[in-house]
Amino acid sequence: MDEGEIYLKGKKVEIRGLTSARDMGIVRVHQELQVIPEMTVGQNIFLGREPKTRLGLIDYDEIYRQSDEILNELDADFSSRELIKNLSTAQMQMVEISKALHQNFLVLALDEPTSSLTSNEIDKLMSTMDQLRKQGKSIIYISHRIEEVFRIADRATVLRDGKLMGTVDIDKISKQELIRLMVGRNITDQKFNEKYVGTNETILEVRNLSGKGFSDVSFSLRKGEVLGFSGLIGAGRTEVVRTLFGIDRASSGTIILKGKTISIKNPWDARKYGIMLIPEDRKLQGMVGTLANKNNITLSNLSRYKKNGIILHNKIAADAWRYVNLFQINPPDIEIETRFLSGGNQQKVVLSRNLNTEPDILILDEPTRGIDINVKFEIYKLIRQLAEEGKSIIMISSELPEIISLCDRVIVMYEGKVQGELLNTELSEELIMTYAMGEYKK
Numbered sequence: 001m002d003e004g005e006i007y008l009k010g011k012k013v014e015i016r017g018l019t020s021a022r023d024m025g026i027v028r029v030h031q032e033l034q035v036i037p038e039m040t041v042g043q044n045i046f047l048g049r050e051p052k053t054r055l056g057l058i059d060y061d062e063i064y065r066q067s068d069e070i071l072n073e074l075d076a077d078f079s080s081r082e083l084i085k086n087l088s089t090a091q092m093q094m095v096e097i098s099k100a101l102h103q104n105f106l107v108l109a110l111d112e113p114t115s116s117l118t119s120n121e122i123d124k125l126m127s128t129m130d131q132l133r134k135q136g137k138s139i140i141y142i143s144h145r146i147e148e149v150f151r152i153a154d155r156a157t158v159l160r161d162g163k164l165m166g167t168v169d170i171d172k173i174s175k176q177e178l179i180r181l182m183v184g185r186n187i188t189d190q191k192f193n194e195k196y197v198g199t200n201e202t203i204l205e206v207r208n209l210s211g212k213g214f215s216d217v218s219f220s221l222r223k224g225e226v227l228g229f230s231g232l233i234g235a236g237r238t239e240v241v242r243t244l245f246g247i248d249r250a251s252s253g254t255i256i257l258k259g260k261t262i263s264i265k266n267p268w269d270a271r272k273y274g275i276m277l278i279p280e281d282r283k284l285q286g287m288v289g290t291l292a293n294k295n296n297i298t299l300s301n302l303s304r305y306k307k308n309g310i311i312l313h314n315k316i317a318a319d320a321w322r323y324v325n326l327f328q329i330n331p332p333d334i335e336i337e338t339r340f341l342s343g344g345n346q347q348k349v350v351l352s353r354n355l356n357t358e359p360d361i362l363i364l365d366e367p368t369r370g371i372d373i374n375v376k377f378e379i380y381k382l383i384r385q386l387a388e389e390g391k392s393i394i395m396i397s398s399e400l401p402e403i404i405s406l407c408d409r410v411i412v413m414y415e416g417k418v419q420g421e422l423l424n425t426e427l428s429e430e431l432i433m434t435y436a437m438g439e440y441k442k
Contacts, residue, residue, distance in 0.1 A: 008024055008026075009106070025104070025106030026107045027100045027107070027108050028108075028110075029097055029099070029108070029111060030096065031111040033093065033281070034096065035092055035095055035096065036084060037085035038083065038084070040064075040080065040082060040084070041067060041079070041082050042063045042064045042067035044095055044099065045067045045095065045102060046063045046067070046102070050063060064080045067080030067098065068080045071098060073101075074094055074098065074101075074121075075120070075121075076098075077091075078091055089281060090233045090234070094117070101128070106138060107137075107138045108132065108137060108140070110141050112144070112370045113125060113141075114143070114145065121233075126148075129141070129152055141153060144373060144376075150175060154169070154170060155168065158178070158182050165182070179373065182373055182374075192384045192406050193226065193405065193408055197224050197384075197387050198222045198223060198226075198387065199224050202220050203361065204221040204255070204361060205221075205255075205256040206219050206253065207254040207255075208252065209240065209253030209254070209255070210251045210252045210253055211239060211240075211249065211250045211251050213239035214416040215416055215417060216417060217240055217417070218418065219418065221361065222392065223390055223392055224387050224389075225387065225393070226387050226393040226395060226406055226408050227393065228395050228396075228406065229395070229396045229397075229411050230396075230397070230398075230400070230432050230435075231413035231419070232437070233398060235414055235416065236415070236416040236417070237365075238365055238396060240413075241277060241394060241396065244264065244363065244394075245267055245275060245277040246264040246266040246268070246269050247266075247267060257273055257275075271300070271357060274358075274361060275359060275360070275361045275363065276354040276355075276357055276361070276363065278347075278362070278363065280396075282343075282347055286346075286347075286350040287299075287346065287350050287353070288338070289339030290339060291337065291338060292334060292338070293320060293329065293333065293334045293337075293338050293341075293349055294320035294334035296350075297320045297324075297349060297352045297353050298316050298319055298353070300353050300357050301356050301357050304319075305319075320334040320352075321334055323349075324352075326352075327348040327351065327352060327378070328348075328378070329348045329349060329352075342372075344371040344372055344375030347367065347371060347375070347379070348378075355386075360391065360392060361393075362386065363393075363394045363396075364395045364396065367379055367383075368402065376402075380402075383395070384406070395407065401429075403432065404427045404432075408423075408424050409422065409424065410432065412432055412436055414435065414437070414438040419436070419438060420435040
């Protein structure tokens, strides 16, 4: 902190770091996962605060007993003895929340806690927040999802570009007024897919593909089309695109690209065939945070930037500046380490890195997770612009308004299988959810 004052229970305090904040009763759940994959759920929940036996040894039985109690309160579908690396992103998010809930805190700060949760998990989290509020706990809830703000908050403080825009009582302001305060202008529900720009040319066909977490999945992708994948978290959407990109191996099925059957054994094969994936977890899988923007942007196409064994630094800088200017990456600096950027600007860097390889097919897995409204709309426009330029897009999103406003067609998955295929003219949240929950009857 450069300047300012912090008061806790009416008393001025000085917070020198994480331990200092925790000792004062201030606990935070980070937007980006802060877990250790090789440890169990229980070990992560109690890390640094392990109960001890009479002999001074770590009491693992007590760790797992208390951890399971917390997980049961959240209706988690995994055990405290499970290794973190075996969990999905949504389950890891539940672990992060559990880590905070077991501490005796005064103030709980939640940063985008529902970005990877299913609707049922969100409902349970909201119920838990209500219980904590009744216990006299104070909660700071950071979210870009307007519905959640109106569902859980008493007051809302709006920041824009690092400046305070105001604090309002939720029961005295409309959603549209709050959005206007957030972005500085009116943003209405906008459909980006009213004009279909795709062609009848099938660029990719997947037949009866099976793999880890899904089976017998078939679909086609046309040139210039935005094809959405919807469904509940755990339905197999991410598993399909991971297999399509060669991260996981298919157990059976056929992939046909531009009329020819191909074999994708690893991401390098996918890259060679003009397929790129922007993963769900941008920090863990999409970028190297300690590299400068210029290095992240050019990372997937290094062969372009060397000649006779000499690295062409000027060309790296020129291409990096091109994307910084094109996507208005802020701050406009190719030398700054990407980890210091906001989530939205980090995502722009990851987009730049993938587009720098000039792919024909771009796969986007939750492309706007944890991103503010302004940057969301910039990415929406970019996706449709890429489609107009002839790129074929596969997009996974858990936000139904996003799917409805962007996609030309939508594949809905349920328990690892394709449950239905919908055209943009028939899309509605109710119909998508009916398919996603396996309730649609023909």
